[in-house]
Amino acid sequence: MTGSGAVTVLLFAAAREAAGRGRLEVPHREGLTAAEVWKDLESERPALAPLAGSVSVAVNHRFVPRDTVLAAGDELAFLPPVSGG
Amino acid sequence: MTEKFSITADPLDANAIAEGLSTSEDGAVVVFSGIVRAHNKGRKVLHLEYEAYEAMVFPVLERVAKDVSRRFGVERLRIHHRIGRVDIGESSVLVAAASPHRGTAFEAARHTMNEIKRIVPIWKREFFEGGDVWVEGPKEPVTA
Numbered sequence: 001m002t003g004s005g006a007v008t009v010l011l012f013a014a015a016r017e018a019a020g021r022g023r024l025e026v027p028h029r030e031g032l033t034a035a036e037v038w039k040d041l042e043s044e045r046p047a048l049a050p051l052a053g054s055v056s057v058a059v060n061h062r063f064v065p066r067d068t069v070l071a072a073g074d075e076l077a078f079l080p081p082v083s084g085g
Numbered sequence: 086m087t088e089k090f091s092i093t094a095d096p097l098d099a100n101a102i103a104e105g106l107s108t109s110e111d112g113a114v115v116v117f118s119g120i121v122r123a124h125n126k127g128r129k130v131l132h133l134e135y136e137a138y139e140a141m142v143f144p145v146l147e148r149v150a151k152d153v154s155r156r157f158g159v160e161r162l163r164i165h166h167r168i169g170r171v172d173i174g175e176s177s178v179l180v181a182a183a184s185p186h187r188g189t190a191f192e193a194a195r196h197t198m199n200e201i202k203r204i205v206p207i208w209k210r211e212f213f214e215g216g217d218v219w220v221e222g223p224k225e226p227v228t229a
Contacts, residue, residue: 063229077206082205
């Protein structure tokens with residue numbers, strides 16, 4: 001559940017498959033950045049590593065830089081290069 | 086009433102998307118239909134499967150429409166995209182743009198498609214003879 005002390009993390013397409021899941025919660029801490037969440041994920045799930053250079057980051061449905069500081073309750077998403085159309 | 090934006094698992098109707106879009110001031114309606122072709126990069130394609138981050142698709146489509154309005158002055162724009170399985174010959178995306186003149190309608194539709202392929206959070210998986218693969222667009226991350 002999305003408590004006040006957590007960040008919801010969503011993974012899509014190739015990132016979802018590499019991680020083996022599309023949604024998880026990570027505890028929030030002061031100053032936590034999107035890049036730090038990715039690093040932690042990558043160390044637990046090395047299959048994510050090849051995607052590191054190409055994933056985009058979105059917070060609450062907006063594209064943001066990787067060094068964006070997260071707030072408790074944020075929805076963080078890691079998006080591989082999109083391929084709609 | 087045809088929605089401005091939609092994400093649907095149902096077949097798209099290229100005739101229906103422009104219904105009621107143009108006004109008496111418009112001289113052009115451009116409808117673009119992207120369809121699934123049978124060959125890609127030397128592979129025999131069986132079908133595609135699309136996945137979307139639906140909660141983000143709509144805000145990003147709003148952003149695309151604002152950009153189209155700013156660049157071309159085109160306010161009458163619709164975008165419909167399939168999700169799930171799409172077979173060869175079926176339409177995976179429709180864009181309709183209405184404008185007083187054809188040039189801006191063409192350009193608005195073209196730019197909309199380019200932006201869909203660049204920033205709208207939708208991914209396709211290609212199922213071909215012998216395997217399947219996630220298709221990836223531009224590798225440069227989007228940061229704003």
